[in-house]
Amino acid sequence: MSLKISNLLDIEKYLLLEIVYFHLPSEYKNRITKKTPLKLDAFIDLMDQCEYSLYPGFVSRSQAGRKKVRLRQAHFKRVYASSENLEKISITGYVNDNYGTYGNTADHHKTSFVAMAFEDDQNNAVVSFSGCEQVSTTSTLLDWGGCLVASLGVVTSHHQKALAFYDNQMAGILGERNILGHSKGGNLATYVFINRLNENTHAYCVNAQPYCWYTMTETQKEALKSNRFEYIVHADDPTRKASYVSYISRTVPLNSYAVKRFSDIHGFAEVSFDEFGNLEGTRVIRETTSLLKARIFKDYTAEKRLTHEQCMANFQTQLVEIKSLPKLFSTTLDEMLIVTEAQTAIIWLKDKDSQGEFIYPLIIKSPVAKNFYQLKLRRGYGIAAQCVFDGLPLFIRDSKQYQSRFESVDRLMGLTITSQIAVPLGIDESDVFGALELVNKKQGLFFNLDDFTLVNDMTLAMLEVFKNSGQSLDKFRNFSLLQIKKNNKQIFAIEKNRYLEKSFSSFNEKNAFLQKISGLSLEPNERLIFNRIIFTADKKKQLKHLRNQEYAIIFENPHLRDESIPVKGLLIKLLFQLREKQINLNKIATMIDLQNKLKTPIKELSDAEYIRLEYGIARIRRPQLIIVNTPPERLKKTAYDVLCRQLKKDCTKKSATVIVFTNGFKNEEVRNDKLGNPRS
Incomplete structure (x- = not known):
């Protein structure tokens, strides 16, 4: 029951991002303050009375629009009901600077700025900024005009309002101060984050309009590439191209059956979450620029590479706050993808049926994740299975030179395997319950011994946290x-x-x-x-x-x-x-x-x-x-x-x-x- 960024699952963060687009009806819009907060579940119950500003007002008010709102409300209720983090969350602040009945500011000239603040019972807080409002023609023009000016490095009234809202809502907060933003709201979240680096801040942005690179200090640029800042991009979303961006932390493939319109690609509903609440099929591309482009933009941070000791120190710092096993496994895979530049990372678990023992994928980080679902691999099918059943770590630098090529595994996974690392998961050598596998390095390169050593050490650190958690893996079996x-x-x-x-x-x-x-x-x-x-x-x-x-x-x-x-x-x-x-x-x-x-x-x-x-x-x-x-x-x-x-x-x-x-x-x-x- 915590708003700490290390505890919140992706699906919970997406809820806190999207809920800002639901404009409260007039009788509620001025009731929310720190002294008179509104419970998150109470807001969700009101969603069918709200206007949904991701769509133009006439669409939101239409019969089809109201049905869409009710369906999103049902989705929010499912997320809330299954969440361990959202139960005691309250909404402590709400600003809606739009014209009409949904606005709640006294300013004569409106800016279309919308933000919401949340607080948990452990004194952690979140502010969430909406993107471009489409509730009316005026709000759309104001927002898109602000985006254009912001891309040139101008500090707009939206930036000033965002910083003022953050400062007001974070007064008295002793725990984490987290900042969320989508689209234009991601630009505002970035601005607030880089101007409050001396505080206990973290930021999480989705399809964010990039903040102007030229106007930032070297310290601010480095902060955007740290673990305190996450910049999530949906595949095919063009928003990142509005400015130079070298700090994308994750690229999320769209649902295989998604309709690829801009509103779907840019919005919230067309990415998939696994059954644990992690973004499905996520791959990490932390470094996104060529060396030449980095030099042109004076992005010297792109040339920096962490040592083994620095990677381990950063990783162990992240593990300290994690409470749930899916989050532990997901974070481990994300970090390994960053430091090894692998294309695919998988957590395999061991099980047994009438035909004997097998392994199956629990969490997958790959652009081709759907090819792995419900696989059951037995002894002799790939190095992950060999690693589990022999209880030994394996490193295959060049799969073509390996005596067993496992072509059948290539076909099952839907890719050509060129290089692999697999390390066993277990409390001790005699009790192996699974394996962690990395498949293929980017740009056609091969894994090396440094990668293998780092993966082995990171896995041991993760297993120590797992052992101390006392949690069971039994509930994660689903085929x-x-x-x-x-x-x-x-x-x-x-x-x-x-x-x-x-x-x-x-x-x-x-x-x-x-x-x-x-x-x-x-x-x-x-x-x-x-x-x-x-x-x-x-x-x-x-x-x-x-x-x-x-x-x-x-x-x-x-x-x-x-x-x-x-x-x-x-x-x-x-x-x-x-x-x-x-x-x-x-x-x-x-x-x-x-x-x-x-x-x-x-x-x-x-x-x-x-x-x-x-x-x-x-x-x-x-x-x-x-x-x-x-x-x-x-x-x-x-x-x-x-x-x-x-x-x-x-x-x-x-x-x-x-x-x-x-x-x-x-x-x-x-x-x-x-x-x-x-x-x-």
Whole structure:
């Protein structure tokens, strides 16, 4: 229950950033003071009465806009309910310098400045600054005009108001004084931070408009590259280009199914958080400039490299305040990515099933993180598994020279492995519970012995904190490919590579379930979690992209069996949906053993041939989830059984996850009961 920056998870910081964009209704706007604070959960309860200034006023007030607000409110409630840090947080200050009913300042000439202050019960505080307000045309013009002037190094009235707000709210605060800002608010947060370096300040900025590099002192420039300052950038967000920036600490990939509009890229809803509240798939690129560019901008800090001892001292300082295991592991990986310039870092944990022991990824820091989810690696599959099962640290400078190349692991991870470091995780050598692995160094370089030594020492320091915490790893085991949660309670889940048969009492019940797992009927308090990526009811376009890319439904069209169109016509339509454009019509037909039936109408196919067609259409698309709907009534049971047996084999081979909607069949025979096995 703390606002210390080392305790707050990314998802909690994002909440404190976004909540500033919700403008309180007029009857509440002047009630918040240090003497009369408002509990954070009480504000969240009021959000459906607020105007959401990330969107223009007419959008926020529309029916679709109000629905968007309610969905964000439901998201905030979920975050608050699962948070260990936000329970006793109060809002102690609120300034809204906008025209109209939402503003609460007495100034005649408004500036569109909006800020909020928070305090915990341990005397730590946070101020959070909003970005460009779009509640009205006036506020938009004021904010964008201020951004333009600020990019030239001019101290604006917004900067002055931000510093005054900070000083007023931090009076009497003896703990941490933390500063948050998004977009233009990140520029204000940076200004406040560099002008209060002598205080116990930390800053966290997301997609921030950079503060003008030329106007800062060398001390201020160095502070922006320290662990006291975090500058988070979403992939493809252009805001960083407004000025010279060499202090980006993390670049966050967008949700794979995100709609890449500026409002989505720049906002809060299109990045993913893992189940622990860390930004998903984050990679660290602390140094972002070439040496030539750094010299041009007189950025001599870009040439500095810390010694082994300095790296360890900085790292151990960060570990002191960390209380939760996910935060401990996430911070460790972030710092290792910085000091080793690795591309990918993974925490693996050991577990056991009916086939024996395996390792699986708990936390992943990589641009291709989604390729690692739900992996189960057994002995002989990669150096991380070897490290865990042998209990020894491993350093592979050049993977091409290593006697075991582990090509299968390359394919599973979706990358080419060139260099690796893996160190075991355990309280002692006899009790190894996992491994920490670094994969590939940036710019095609190889890890060296200095990297290996530093990673080993940092891991030992992290393990000492873990041992002293007395916490358990048991609650972190989750292999679900698809989950549906309602009010943070799981109502359905299926593990990756599982074959699940599900029966229903009625046609309507079956359709309702199909709609739910497809994301077509999610309620505001429900979440669909696919491969650890969270979807809510407001993400309709992203859900459609998910269904098109990752779902395949066998027997989706109940009338297809009786269609007169030839097989060729159906397969041509399929060609436009495939991820691999090299596949042609004849190749598809050969894969499903229907090359001699291209001109045959679908209704004239035998049951075995029709099953091969349905199965092939589903498998060739390479979906992660296959749903077998109720088959046509006249389909013979033996043909259907062949389909189910083949899908079970696919699951056993870990090439599919299948949900079968069961039904009754007549016991009839077909001659050909073999399926073609499509290769993708």
